[in-house]
Amino acid sequence: xxxxxxxxxxWIGRIGLKRLLDELDLAAGEIRFVGGFVRDSLLGIPNxxxxxxxxLKPEEVSERIKKAGFKAVPIGMAxxxxxAVLPADQVEITTLRRDVATDGRRATVAYTEDWKADAAxxxxxxxxxxxxxxxxxxxxxxxxxxxxxxxxxxxxGDPLTRIAEDHLRILRFFRFHAxxxxxxxxxxxxxxxxxxxxxxxxxxxERIADELLKIMGLPDPSDxxxxxxxxxxxxxxxxxxxxxxxxxxxxxxxxxxxxxxxxDPLRRLAALLRPEPAVQVAVATRLKLSGTARKRLxxxxxxxxxxxxxxxxxxxxxxxxxxxxxxxxxPDAAREVAGWEIPRLPLSGGALVQRxxxxxxxxxxxxxxxxAQWIAEGFPDAERVEQIADEKVSSASPG
Numbered sequence: 178x179x180x181x182x183x184x185x186x187x188w189i190g191r192i193g194l195k196r197l198l199d200e201l202d203l204a205a206g207e208i209r210f211v212g213g214f215v216r217d218s219l220l221g222i223p224n225x226x227x228x229x230x231x232x233l234k235p236e237e238v239s240e241r242i243k244k245a246g247f248k249a250v251p252i253g254m255a256x257x258x259x260x261a262v263l264p265a266d267q268v269e270i271t272t273l274r275r276d277v278a279t280d281g282r283r284a285t286v287a288y289t290e291d292w293k294a295d296a297a298x299x300x301x302x303x304x305x306x307x308x309x310x311x312x313x314x315x316x317x318x319x320x321x322x323x324x325x326x327x328x329x330x331x332x333x334g335d336p337l338t339r340i341a342e343d344h345l346r347i348l349r350f351f352r353f354h355a356x357x358x359x360x361x362x363x364x365x366x367x368x369x370x371x372x373x374x375x376x377x378x379x380x381x382x383e384r385i386a387d388e389l390l391k392i393m394g395l396p397d398p399s400d401x402x403x404x405x406x407x408x409x410x411x412x413x414x415x416x417x418x419x420x421x422x423x424x425x426x427x428x429x430x431x432x433x434x435x436x437x438x439x440x441d442p443l444r445r446l447a448a449l450l451r452p453e454p455a456v457q458v459a460v461a462t463r464l465k466l467s468g469t470a471r472k473r474l475x476x477x478x479x480x481x482x483x484x485x486x487x488x489x490x491x492x493x494x495x496x497x498x499x500x501x502x503x504x505x506x507x508p509d510a511a512r513e514v515a516g517w518e519i520p521r522l523p524l525s526g527g528a529l530v531q532r533x534x535x536x537x538x539x540x541x542x543x544x545x546x547x548x549a550q551w552i553a554e555g556f557p558d559a560e561r562v563e564q565i566a567d568e569k570v571s572s573a574s575p576g
Contacts, residue, residue, distance in 0.1 A: 178220070178325075178326055178327075178328060178359075179326070180219045180220065180322065180325060180326055181218070181219055181220070181221045182313065183215065183218055183219060183308050183313045183315055184313060185310070185313065187218050188210070188227070188310065191227075191263070191265065191266050192263060192264045192265050192266075193245070193246075193247060193263040193264055193265075193266075194227070194263060194266065194268065196245050196246070197242065197245045197247060197261055197263065197268065198229075198310055199245075200241045200242070200244055200245040201229075201231055201233065201238065201241055201270070202231075202233070203310060203311060204311065206309060206311070207231055207232050207233060208229050208230070208231040208233075208270070208310070209229065209230055209231075209292070209307040209308055209309055209310070209316070210227070210228070210229055210307065210308040210310060211228050211229060211230045211271075211296075211306070211307045211308075212228040212299075212304055213226060213228065213304070214226060214227050214228055215306045215307060215308050215315070216303050216304060216306060216321075216325065218308075219306070219315070219322075219325060220325065220357075225266070226267075226269075227266060227267075227268045227269070228268075228269045228271070229268060229269070229270045229271070230270075230271050230272075230273055230292075230295055230307065231270055231271070231272060231273065232272070232273055232290045233272065234257075234272055234288065235251070235254050235257050235258070235259050235272050238259045238270050238272065239251065239259050242259065242261045242270075245261075247261050247262055247263055248261070248262040249261060249262075250262060252269070253271075256271070256274065256286055257271050257272035257273075257274055257286065257288060258270070258271045258272075259271075272288050273288060273289050273290060273291065273292065273294070273295040274286040274287065274288060274289060274295055274298060275287055275289045275291070275294045275295065275297075275298060276298050276342065286298075292307065292316065292318075293318045296316075296318050296319065296333075297318070297319075297333060297334070299333060300332065300333065300339060300343070300346050300349060300350075301321075301324075301330055301331060301332060301333065301349075301350070301353060302319045302320050302321035302324045302331050302332075302333055303321045303324050303325045303330065303331075303353070303357065304321070304353075305317075305318060305319050305321050305333055306321045306322065306325075319333050325357070327359070328357060328358050328359030328360065329358065329359075329363055330350060330353045330354045330357060330358050330362065330363060330366065331363045331365075331366060332346075332350070332363075332365070332366050332369070336365050336366045336368075336369035336370070337369045337372070337373065339369075340369055340370065340373045340376065341373075341376075344373070344376040344377055344379055344380050345380055345384055345385075345388060347370045347373060347374060347376065347377060347410065348377070348385065348388040348389065348392070348410075349388060350362075350366055350367075350370055351370070351392060351401050351404070351405055351410065352388060352391055352392045352395070352398075354401055355392060355395050355397075355398040355400075355401035355402075356395055358401075362401075362404065367404070367408070370408070370410065371408040371409070371410070374408070374409060374410045374412065374413055375413045377410075377413050377414050378413045378414060380414075382414075382463060382464050382465045383464075383465050385414055385464065386464035386465065386466060389415075389446065389464070390442040390443070390446065391442070393440075393442040393443075393445035393446050393449075394440060394441075394442040394445070395440075396440065397430055398426075398445075399423055399426050399427045399430060402422065402423055402426055402449070403423040406418060406420065406422060406423060411449075415449070415450075415460065417449075417450050417451060417456050417459070417460055418449050418450065419451060422448070422449045422450070425448040425449070425452075425504075426445060426448045426449060428448075428506060429444065429445065429448040429503055429504055430445075432503045432504075432506050432507075432508045432511070433503055433508075435508035436503060436508035436509070436511045436512040436515070437512060438499065438503065438508075438511060438512065438515055441500075443466075443470055443473060443474065443500075444477070444499075444500045444503065444504070446460075446474070447474055447477045447478070447500065447504065448504060452477075452478040452504070453478055454475050454476070454478045454479070456478075457474040457475055457477065457478055458471060458474060458475040460474070461474045461475070473496060473497055473500070476493055476497045476500075476501075477497060477500040477501055477504060479501055480501075481498075481501035481502050481504070481505035481507060481510075483502070483507045483509070483510035486498060486502060486507075486510040486511075486513060486514050487514065487517065487552075487555070487556065488552050489501065489502075489514075490514045490517065490519055491519055491520075491552065491556075495514060495515070495517075495519060498511075498514050499511050499514055499515055502514065520556050522547070522548050522551060522562070523558075523559040523562050524544070524547060524562050524563075524566055525544075526540045526541065526544055528566065529543055529544060529566065529570055532566065532567070532570045533570065534570055534573060539573055542573075543569050543570060543573045546569050546573075547562070547565050547566050547569050550565050550569075551565060
């Protein structure tokens with residue numbers, strides 16, 4: 178892959194950004210673009226997130242943001258990060274740091290004025306690149322440009338040491354390989370992730386869920402997931418991911434493409450798991466997903482016949498219906514449901530009382546019978562519903 182040059186056009190047009198950077202001593206070289214903004218720009222990938230690093234201390238950064246006329250939000254002052262809120266962008270500005278101590282979950286840091294020391298604490302070489310906004314010079318201390326061009330995801334330094342600093346880097350390695358890697362994963366990195374997979378158990382389930390869903394949200398992570406299964410990366414935290422998971426995931430990805438439906442991380446997660454409601458709910462609960470996500474995962478493991486697609490969408494909701502249809506390999510039905518406006522029964526219980534039914538259980542039962550016939554007839558219009566209501570009320574009325 179041929180990398181693209183970093184150009185001022187990538188950022189100069191963003192409202193207020195030049196003014197902010199000037200206030201942060203742009204001309205003196207006190208601030209650089211870092212991280213994903215640099216990496217993705219070199220690859221020609223649009224990236225709305227802007228990360229900067231500076232020698233200035235967080236308190237001074239905050240004052241200068243305000244002086245430039247923007248709101249400063251101290252989102253991570255313990256780690257030196259201040260958020261600048263611009264008219265159309267948010268810019269994270271972090272003071273140069275070095276790690277003092279780590280425990281696999283969090284790091285204690287100290288400030289530094291050494292750009293290379295700050296880059297050295299990042300996980301992968303392709304994430305350690307920085308750019309001078311004035312000269313467009315790319316600073317590459319660890320061979321990140323060559324790795325980016327080769328499609329190689331490689332830890333900075335010893336992989337085992339870097340994983341010991343933050344266990345989440347195991348999952349991050351596979352996510353970045355799925356997104357940027359070409360060919361086989363870096364051998365030392367893969368060996369280290371395999372050897373330390375049990376370290377994932379020390380992480381919060383929220384962090385695991387966040388990283389896992391990011392992997393599932395990539396265009397096609399199936400090859401990487403297959404490697405993760407072969408290396409038993411999931412086993413410590415998701416033993417429910419079985420040997421058929423890759424096959425299910427590949428089938429789902431192909432069905433999503435055939436239907437023209439945007440990939441959904443939660444649906445992809447469902448494909449990794451055995452199609453049993455109890456299993457899906459147990460995993461959603463363990464990963465501490467939202468109540469909505471738990472309910473959705475618990476409902477995706479069920480029958481999905483194309484002829485019942487509209488009824489399923491009406492009764493279970495559009496998302497669950499699409500999930501079931503795609504997981505069952507029915508792209509045409511899923512596409513149809515995605516574009517279908519789910520109707521509402523144009524009748525209320527009060528209308529049945531006006532027709533002579535007595536208030537109480539008979540009204541609810543009759544309304545359910547009307548709704549069932551309305552669904553069975555393919556959701557006809559209000560005129561037909563009125564006819565069905567007359568028929569049901571007549572048969573439900575005594576005498």
